[in-house]
Amino acid sequence: MAINLDCSTCGTDNDVVLAEKLSGTQRKLKCEHCGNEWLRGEPAQQKIPLPSLQDIKQRFPKPGNVDPVKLARANELKGEFLRQEPEPVPNVAPYWAKYQQVFSAKGLAGVNPQDLKDFANSSVGANPGNMSVFNDAWNEMGADAGSQQVRKAVDYLLRGTSSLALEDRLTALITDTNSLGMKGFKESLLTKVLCIVYPDRYLTILKYTGTAGKREIARSLWGLELPDPEKVDWTIGRLILWSNDLLLALLGEGFQHQQHAAEFLWWAKDKA
Incomplete structure (x- = not known):
């Protein structure tokens, strides 16, 4: 089937045929007279795959991102805090x-x-x-x-x-x-x-960001800059739970319960 296009090599359109349909509107044409091949039209735009939830979480700060000097100071404060006997709060349990x-x-x-x-x-x-x-x-x-x-x-x-x-x-x-x-x-x-x-899973720090939120504690005590919810498109639920998991990993063992751990974070935030 002839196509009304001129071959750039021999100048004829009588022997130009469709050789192959490509993506979008792009086609490969061929001149059967001289064998010349060329492309016409535009290829389909490739869709960039959206990152998965796991991909996004991998970009969230991790314990390994903490500067060793900051980590040592936080551990020093933890030792000092744990040497104190916490006063029991009888009505909580x-x-x-x-x-x-x-x-x-x-x-x-x-x-x-x-x-x-x-x-x-x-x-x-x-x-x-x-x-x-x-x-x-x-x-x-x-x-x-x-x-x-x-x-x-x-x-x-x-x-x-x-x-x-x-x-x-x-x-x-x-x-x-x-x-x-x-x-x-x-x-x-x-x-x-x-x-x-x-009670064993979540710290009693009830705000992600604020005067003493998880974000401010991570910055003050460990020097980690957690995402600003006003500047990223990560959902607030993910920021709340992932920051909780990060702080738990950084805290480690030794606390009587999560309230005890939260008390340490509030106490240590301004001492680091």
Whole structure:
């Protein structure tokens, strides 16, 4: 089949044929008279594959990134802190045991609404800060509607309704990308729920960044610069949980529990 194109070598178009279809609009043409071949059109643009969750996490700071001098100073402070006898806080263990039951699948269904409001305003074991936004929303909605929304948020956080990872469920509740979140029941309270339900897994530092957030502690004590949530497109849920894991790895053994470890971090932050 002839194509109305001139061969650049012999100047004829009578013997130009389609030799091969390539990607996009690009085609290879051939002149059967002289054998000349050439390309016409544009190739399809290659899609750059998106990084996987594991690829992104690999770029997050790691214990091996700490300067040896900073690490030595942090370990020195840890030794000094552990030589002190911590004062026991008698009401923490029973309080957390109560809310571990409250946040169980069975307990959450029948919890007294007042217990949920009290939890949001309690500093036992971990202080979530000013909860005026939550309290205003609760009072406006009423105890029944408010408690129902808190139950939805906690149940979604802990058990999920989809295949989303915990990091992404946490992000959805903080950023209100679904209908399961509760106004004012955000990062500090959601993190506190995780601390209570998984007491060996999460530090009682309830903010990623702030006056004494995980980001500020990592910078002050170990010289690590964690991502600024305002300048990266990593989700807040990933930053919260990955920074928790990083601090746990840096802390090492020797602490009685995660609250004891958090106390060390607050104590050591300004001494490093």
